[in-house]
């Protein structure tokens with residue numbers, strides 16, 4: 397099931413080299429097809445028998461004075477990918493701003509209150525997954541409250557996606573997430589380096605991203621790690637899968653928020669579907685591969701329309717069509 401990460405011996409003779417690569421490409425294509433099918437398997441059917449909330453209630457923990465866009469992007473992306481309800485738990489002054497972007501979001505201005513942990517804890521029984529970090533900032537009080545929220549969420553066995561400043565917190569205190577099997581970390585280049593320095597003593601081998609993401613996942617006790625980049629590499633400490641869905645060369649801010657928000661939802665779907673639907677592959681690997689493909693496809697579609705002026709808002713508007721193209725049967 398591992399994608400495109402087998403060691404390929406490269407003989408000097410041109411002909412053999414060409415053949416090796418075409419075999420390699422054939423494996424890649426087959427693995428891609430497998431993963432598309434596995435994601436399709438975890439997507440819940442749209443039926444008239446369900447009630448509001450059943451297809452996903454996702455909480456985003458983030459949003460402060462400086463950053464209001466990131467939690468909005470994450471929460472909207474979860475909704476547009478098919479969640480029924482999206483909640484944002486943010487600092488007081490961010491709340492009216494986030495609410496003003498959209499009437500779709502339920503916004504709780506609790507993150508900087510003295511009883512923030514209690515306030516969020518009240519909602520945890522209703523949440524299927526939590527996305528921690530988009531637009532959180534690095535204020536000590538907020539980070540302290542987020543620590544409490546992480547502990548309470550782990551105690552309830554809730555799937556947790558950790559992104560952006562949530563990863564900053566984990567780099568300060570890796571024990572917070574060490575060994576938690578329902579965690580997914582989504583570092584960009586910089587965030588990956590910080591985590592690596594915090595948990596692995598030797599220098600990162602930049603020539604072997606595959607080995608690095610595997611090692612980081614193992615060092616964190618097999619939490620799932622998504623290393624974002626030109627290709628996204630995803631590891632659960634046992635295998636590495638690669639997502640190379642075609643995107644574009646446009647790198648506007650906020651694309652990672654689209655990924656983490658949609659991943660919160662897909663993590664819930666995948667865990668609910670279970671190993672039977674994922675043919676024994678880790679459900680969180682399948683969810684991560686699905687969310688990476690979706691993000692890149694949105695980027696691709698938006699770029700076709702808007703080119704250099706593509707923004708994350710344009711990408712979010714593509715989620716419906718991108719999702720149908722990739723995953724609807």
Ligand SMILES: NC(=O)C1=CN([C@@H]2O[C@H](COP(=O)(O)OP(=O)(O)OC[C@H]3O[C@@H](n4cnc5c(N)ncnc54)[C@H](OP(=O)(O)O)[C@@H]3O)[C@@H](O)[C@H]2O)[C@@H](O)CC1
Pocket residue numbers: 462463464465466467529530531532533560561584585586587649650652653
């Ligand atoms: N609209 C909003 O509200 C948005 C808010 N956001 C929120 O901002 C907060 C901080 O998040 P962050 O990602 O800016 O933080 P951080 O880890 O300090 O990285 C910054 C530095 O890392 C580097 N760098 C990054 N990628 C790299 C690469 N591939 N390869 C090489 N270098 C790379 C790059 O360094 P530079 O090139 O500038 O020297 C960059 O300056 C967080 O809460 C987040 O959610 C965003 O979500 C966007 C939309």
Ligand SMILES: Nc1ncnc2c1ncn2[C@@H]1O[C@H](COP(=O)(O)OP(=O)(O)OP(=O)(O)O)[C@@H](O)[C@H]1O
Pocket residue numbers: 560583584585624625626627628643644647648649650651652653654655688691692
């Ligand atoms: N060089 C690249 N080529 C193609 N896709 C990329 C490239 N770099 C990142 N991506 C894609 O963009 C998405 C977001 O990754 P990125 O590294 O921009 O995250 P980020 O820095 O956390 O974003 P944000 O601005 O939301 O914080 C991922 O799905 C990733 O696959």
Ligand SMILES: [Mg+2]
Pocket residue numbers: 559560584652653
């Ligand atoms: Mg980010």
